[in-house]
Amino acid sequence: MIPSTFAYAAPETLHDAMSILAANADETKIMAGGQSLIPLLKLRLAGPAVVMDISRLADLRGIEETPSGFRIGALVTHERLINDGAVTRRWSIVEDAGEDLADPLVRNLGTFGGSLAHADPAGDWPAVALATDVVVHVQSLRGAREIPIEDFFTYLFTADLADDEILTHVDLPKPAPGTVTAYVKIAHPASGYAVAAAGVRLTIDAGGTCRAARVALTGVATTPLRAAEAERALEGAVIDDAAVRRAVECAADGIDVMGDTYAPVDYRRHLIGVVTGRAIQRALGRRP
Amino acid sequence: MSHHAVTTERSADAHRVAISYVLNGGPVSCEVDARTLLVHHLREERNLTGTHVGCDTSQCGACAVHVDGRAVKSCTVLAAQVHGCEVTTIEGVRGEGPDGLHPVQEALRRKHGLQCGFCTPGVVMTALNLLETDEPLTTAQVQHGLTGNICRCTGYQNIVDALVELSAAGPESVDE
Numbered sequence: 001m002i003p004s005t006f007a008y009a010a011p012e013t014l015h016d017a018m019s020i021l022a023a024n025a026d027e028t029k030i031m032a033g034g035q036s037l038i039p040l041l042k043l044r045l046a047g048p049a050v051v052m053d054i055s056r057l058a059d060l061r062g063i064e065e066t067p068s069g070f071r072i073g074a075l076v077t078h079e080r081l082i083n084d085g086a087v088t089r090r091w092s093i094v095e096d097a098g099e100d101l102a103d104p105l106v107r108n109l110g111t112f113g114g115s116l117a118h119a120d121p122a123g124d125w126p127a128v129a130l131a132t133d134v135v136v137h138v139q140s141l142r143g144a145r146e147i148p149i150e151d152f153f154t155y156l157f158t159a160d161l162a163d164d165e166i167l168t169h170v171d172l173p174k175p176a177p178g179t180v181t182a183y184v185k186i187a188h189p190a191s192g193y194a195v196a197a198a199g200v201r202l203t204i205d206a207g208g209t210c211r212a213a214r215v216a217l218t219g220v221a222t223t224p225l226r227a228a229e230a231e232r233a234l235e236g237a238v239i240d241d242a243a244v245r246r247a248v249e250c251a252a253d254g255i256d257v258m259g260d261t262y263a264p265v266d267y268r269r270h271l272i273g274v275v276t277g278r279a280i281q282r283a284l285g286r287r288p
Numbered sequence: 289m290s291h292h293a294v295t296t297e298r299s300a301d302a303h304r305v306a307i308s309y310v311l312n313g314g315p316v317s318c319e320v321d322a323r324t325l326l327v328h329h330l331r332e333e334r335n336l337t338g339t340h341v342g343c344d345t346s347q348c349g350a351c352a353v354h355v356d357g358r359a360v361k362s363c364t365v366l367a368a369q370v371h372g373c374e375v376t377t378i379e380g381v382r383g384e385g386p387d388g389l390h391p392v393q394e395a396l397r398r399k400h401g402l403q404c405g406f407c408t409p410g411v412v413m414t415a416l417n418l419l420e421t422d423e424p425l426t427t428a429q430v431q432h433g434l435t436g437n438i439c440r441c442t443g444y445q446n447i448v449d450a451l452v453e454l455s456a457a458g459p460e461s462v463d464e
Contacts, residue, residue, distance in 0.1 A: 003325075038325075038364045038365070079358075104418075105360055109358075
């Protein structure tokens with residue numbers, strides 16, 4: 001299990017990194033923590049001519065609190081993010097997802113930004129990102145772009161990133177008052193990947209009416225995605241048992257659910273309802 | 289831009305990479321193939337065979353080493369990535385007891401937390417991170433902390449018992 005030959009570049013500045021990409025765009029893979037890329041290289045499912053290690057770009061390593069939320073650098077590791085009290089105090093969903101994300105050794109190297117760019121259809125962070133409405137920032141020598149997360153995942157392992165673009169940071173907003181969140185995963189017992197998982201964000205006013213709802217799913221389709229029908233069932237409704245039941249019943253509606261040996265389509269559709277219901281209940285349990 | 293952009297400053301041939309790092313407290317400077325995995329570099333080029341290759345698919349943790357103080361799977365790290373870092377392998381872990389065992393190793397021995405011993409170096413490297421806390425660890429915390437290390441002999445219970453007991457004795461019992 002030795003990767004095929006590649007050239008290695010470890011630029012020290014973002015400009016150098018973008019220059020390398022501009023010159024070798026279609027044959028270069030960007031490596032942040034390497035925890036998804038290196039297994040792919042070893043299996044020779046990926047064989048780029050150049051591996052560009054961006055771990056030396058110090059500017060991409062921090063979590064910065066901004067007036068509107070948090071600016072999370074592309075190189076922030078899973079471990080760093082889930083132990084950032086300022087983030088997790090506002091976003092329980094980050095702590096929930098981090099608890100069972102891969103394992104402690106992988107969490108020490110793998111990155112939040114790398115996980116989004118990798119766009120694994122069963123990745124945990126993509127669902128968290130969709131539930132929290134993050135904005136992805138990418139840059140190339142051609143300029144910078146901001147991409148709302150709901151437009152970011154385009155297909156299996158494919159994100160809206162051009163060959164010459166680098167994901168530099170992600171803006172995580174601050175939650176509106178009255179917001180509760182949660183993430184619930186049914187993990188494959190061997191791989192730990194989501195057979196189905198849901199990230200939920202509910203903003204509920206003093207009268208108990210849901211003003212905004214996000215239900216994000218992963219592990220169930222060609223991309224992580226939002227359960228539009230479940231969100232519609234929740235938004236504007238007084239959140240009681242009946243409203244939750246309606247959201248659970250329609251959570252899989254309109255989604256082209258993938259089946260596999262572990263979970264045929266019908267079973268996975270069932271699991272979508274299960275994780276959606278559990279995540280809603282877990283979030284509601286956090287109301288003050 | 290010309291193709292030379294991919295050539296690092298550290299080596300003329302971009303498929304080879306010159307690295308300098310600290311290994312178990314001593315400086316190392318050498319050249320590696322860009323594609324060489326850290327575990328193979330350690331075992332075959334530095335002759336440190338205490339770091340084991342178990343699954344080679346980033347699951348089992350038998351290859352765990354510390355890079356800048358954090359336990360990572362050395363089968364899923366390129367040797368080139370540790371340039372400028374401090375790497376500690378199981379050979380760099382020792383204590384002041386009669387056999388030179390570190391308290392973590394001593395605790396595993398005392399509680400029979402190993403049988404064949406193949407996973408043990410990785411378990412020790414993970415445990416060292418896990419025990420970096422002032423609070424005593426619960427059984428659940430230790431179990432959760434060991435999810436990246438697979439053991440096929442012990443059923444884990446004795447490993448967990450050893451680490452819970454050690455952490456209950458306080459941080460000074462772990463430090464060497």
